[in-house]
Amino acid sequence: MIDAPSASVSSRPRRVGQWLLVVRPLLRNAKARTGVAIFLFFGLVALLAPILSPYNPHLTIFAPGASPSAAHWLGTTQSGQDILSQMIWGTRQPLEIALGAGLLTTLIAVGIGISAGLFGGVYDEILMLITNIFLILPGLVVVIVISSYLSSANNLMISLVITVTSWPWGARVLRAQTLNLKSKDFVKAAIVAGEMRFRLAFFEVLPNMTSLVASNFFFTCLYAVVTAASLQFLGLGNINTVSWGSILYWANNSQALMIGAWWWFVPPGLAIGLLGAAFALINFGIDELTNPRLRREAK
Amino acid sequence: MQPVLHVEGLWVDYFTRGRRLRVVQDVSFAIERGEMLGLAGESGSGKSTVALAVARLLRPENAAVGGMVRLNGTDFLALVGEGLRQTRWKSVALVSQSAMNALNPVINIFRQFDDMLTAHGYTDAVQNRHRAAELLDLVDLPEQVLNRFPHQLSGGMKQRVVIALALALHPDLIIMDEPTTALDVIVEREILSKVKTLQRQLGFSVLFITHDLDLLLRLTDRVAIMYAGQLVETGPVGHFSRSLHPYSRALVQSFPSLHQHASDRRRGIPGAPPDLSHPPAGCRFHPRCVFVADVCQTAPAWEAVSEDPLIAVRCSRWKEIRDEFVSTVD
Amino acid sequence: MSSSPPLIELRNVSKVFVNRSLRQRSVVYALREVSLTIARGEVLALVGESGSGKSTTAQLLARLTHPSGGEIWFDGRAINRQAGARELRQYRRRVQMIFQDPFSSLNAVHTVGYHVGRPLAIHRLVPPGRALAAQVETLLETVGLHPGREFVSKFPHQLSGGQRQRVGIARALAPNPDVLIADEPTSMLDVSLRLDVMNLLLDLRTTRKVSMLYITHDLSGANYMADRIAVMYRGTIMEEAPADVLMKDPVHPYTRLLLDASTADFGNGPSVAGPLGALDPSSPGCPFYPRCPSRMPVCSETRPVSAWIADEAEHRVSCHRYHDAESPKTGRDAQPKV
Structure with missing residues (x-):
């Protein structure tokens, strides 16, 4: 029993649903708002x-190596391709890979993390062993x-490849949080009420970890954007598709830096950085919302 | 004689989420030398805030404090800086529920004493060790405890250490805020009996804060009861068997007595304490009160019923309640 | 003993927690050979301080954990750890629990209606839809949340502590259980609200004929609620008797200290208990020995056994002072002198 000023019970916004619960305060946070705005722009x-x-973007009919005009x-x-057109079309691939890898990684992390934490025992030990093995692979x-x-890797393939190395982090974090929630009375109460495992995991535990799950998702997106760009920059993946990474690859291949064609490598580099920053900002926003200490300082 | 602590018209505002919330209003009481005053209230009643305000432990960016707090006649609210620091620890010490968990876990018990004494100008380590052993002896702990670390002590022993620390600078007033809530009843009894003995021996005054009115009525000399940020009644312990405020009456009633079985059913207080951002108009207790009448729509004053012993009540109908008492008792 | 067979019976139940660290493996007894019974419609209060094992007992009965030794019987059958899903579900319908902390026992993301409605749906007691909604409202009104309709769509954070605890009680009542385990249901509530929750539980006991295990650290609350009281200390039942007998005529030194600590004034006379001392968990003696004001040499050497007191119905005690005596008759006079 703490003797604090009784925070008004009724004046807080009514929760209409899980979705609004996460999104509305998130949009009130300046960092998250900036992140969401950049993301929506792209x-x-x-x-x-x-x-x-x-x-x-594929047409090669223009004067080659022309500066902006x-x-x-x-x-x-x-x-002789138009870089602006390449940049615009090139937005699709990093976004698709980021969201794809984010979604896949989060699904796997949620599934493995929650079930390992909730069911415990041998099941937990086996899953954590696998997780740890993947964790120490150099990503x-x-x-x-x-x-x-994979010579002709499409976006889904690249997303899958990124997922292979990024899911263990989330799985470990979500497992730890599940262990924490499992000791809470509301989970025990649900067990006593007779809830089955599936409902415990997805109706009792998961909704209490939305911010962690979201933050895991956006972190993976950030990782995927950077990784996908790196792969293409290195000439892996399919360099003939139009994407920020492949623009950079061709720019590098043509010694754009040496000949001073800054308009060729600066925009894709900036775009990759911006999209990555967008995901990072959303993540910071979630952090501030869930960590009261950060929230106070953020004021 | 001048009281050790004299509080008059104390108010406290908290700043939360950009709003200003009055959590303590018009609180007045005094504690004589060697006296133990019990302050009872439910969570959110403001009783701990009173403790923090009196000890000047509220940070100005979080709370505003007004009214008068006199410690041995000195205006305590006016002190700032070094003057405040010196007076605070030499005149007032605070023992709270959290204090026993606030002992620094990485230094031994002697260092806790030594640091504290050093900070107040006692720099001779040998003398400090001697002094620390003496203080521990006061609370019935052996000297060896000085070499232990907090995690090696039980909850009861830690709270004894905290009390010994509080005694180190011979304060005139010790504020105890739920000091034994986390401890079991037997340990609680041992520690509080010890405090009573020490009080008789050393003559300090105590402001004892708890939600457990039943405990206060067995422990203290005088009791004050808080509700929704205000004092509603004060008087000597004996007064509360015939208390005049409906809330304190209900509160006394809401502890089943030891020899009472459910066949003799008692009732709790209906409703719940108010939200302080929208306190009820008039008397703050009226929505839950069984004696409620039209007059309760206007805020009752803090009114002295008798001067010696001091009995005061904040209820517009106290006279009627007293008369009803007399008629039912006779 | 009562004439009808008990609804719940613990037979020499132990619960051991093993702390494994790199260097050593230590064993902590949360419960040591605890035997208890609860008859149909009876309220048994289990009184003890924190760490006494009373909450572990609740968790065992709620089948949130398994005993390390001994047996738990329910309605004439021993509980089987490897029980099938059906048997377990049946048990969960009949034995329900009220938790201590009304703030953590409700899931912040679910409505009041969800919390109370789930047990009805799980056990298929009411067809889903309007009938279920109506039943939820009735349950909410049974626990004093009027009108029920207004509470159904509220979330826990919109309720006060007392209201939350009532939702917890409504949830426990939903499957119409035979047994309620109430684990300190009022200790986190404001003083002014406690009595009403206790009264509510007593009403339910009368109207629904539920048996109850009422767990508390407060003797007066136990006496108010219960037919019988068992006093627990460090995983052992020290004394057990009908409530009025225990309050009037306690035998065990620990019970006496507890009673004294909750009634007497402070600062009169010497400190009540013996010198402070930590109990060595491997000590073979009585768990209360280090603090006992009337200890004897034998108390540190062997554990006293729990035995019924002759000439007294349903009163048993676990103390050497007492069993030391030659015959039960004289044992009555051989009470510890405190």
């Missing part, structure tokens, strides 16, 4: 690429090795 660009893009805002490549190296075997 999302819109990716969706509206056919409308926004001034030219076909009214006709080509971001100039052209050494082989980027594994991704590179697998990717080099």
